[in-house]
Amino acid sequence: MERELAPRLAELVRDIPDFPAPGVVFKDLTPLLGDPGAFAAVVDALVEPFAGRGIDQVVGIEARGFILAGPLAYRLGAGFVPVRKAGKLPSAVEGESYALEYGTDLLEIHADALRPGARVLVVDDVLATGGTAAATVRLVERLGAEVVGLAVVVELGFLGPRSRLRGREVVSLVHYAESTLVGR
Ligand code: AMP
Numbered sequence: 112m113e114r115e116l117a118p119r120l121a122e123l124v125r126d127i128p129d130f131p132a133p134g135v136v137f138k139d140l141t142p143l144l145g146d147p148g149a150f151a152a153v154v155d156a157l158v159e160p161f162a163g164r165g166i167d168q169v170v171g172i173e174a175r176g177f178i179l180a181g182p183l184a185y186r187l188g189a190g191f192v193p194v195r196k197a198g199k200l201p202s203a204v205e206g207e208s209y210a211l212e213y214g215t216d217l218l219e220i221h222a223d224a225l226r227p228g229a230r231v232l233v234v235d236d237v238l239a240t241g242g243t244a245a246a247t248v249r250l251v252e253r254l255g256a257e258v259v260g261l262a263v264v265v266e267l268g269f270l271g272p273r274s275r276l277r278g279r280e281v282v283s284l285v286h287y288a289e290s291t292l293v294g295r
Contacts, residue, residue, distance in 0.1 A: 116152060121285050123149050124265060132214075138237050138265050138287075144178060153179065153284060157234070157262040158186045160282050164259060167229040168192045172218070172247055173199070176235035183234055183262065192224045192231075194247050205253050209246035218243070220250045227255030238263045238283060241272030248279065 123143035130137040143149045166189045171180025173195045184191040197206065197217035204219040225231060231251050238244055248258050258279065266272060266283035273281060
């Protein structure tokens, strides 16, 4: 990743205090996603570490993970598989409950979405506590597929998400320690 990318992207991430609950500072990526150059740079930077590594499917986490998982899947020559909130997927599912930075929830994947041994990249917009990503990893592995890595735009390092994802390859583009931006 080019060295100037993190601060350039960070300028397009908007802090929304007390959304969706008091005490949460929501990282709003819509200005970044709406910028043609920044959107392309994000896709390029997240594709690069995983190109040529035999990714079969990109698993996107509802809802904002879908935005990036589509172009990443296309660029990697992979398929797209959604992980969705409970009750949204129409066919038979596997489910996992998980703790959010602000609440708990249930995630589901179609039981036949991944073949055993498939090589999977998991994608979301923001890694906060890591609970959502960890639950998605459990879902993928329950289907017998292999998680090659995880790709996100923003990592809230001060919430310690990597402690829930030990031994996993995690690529993030903008990393926040406390409220200070740490460019990578
Ligand atoms: P977590 O399970 O705590 O890592 O939460 C990650 C999921 O919740 C992602 O799907 C994010 O879109 C969303 N999320 C959690 N915290 C934030 C935040 N502070 N700003 C933006 N999105 C967040």
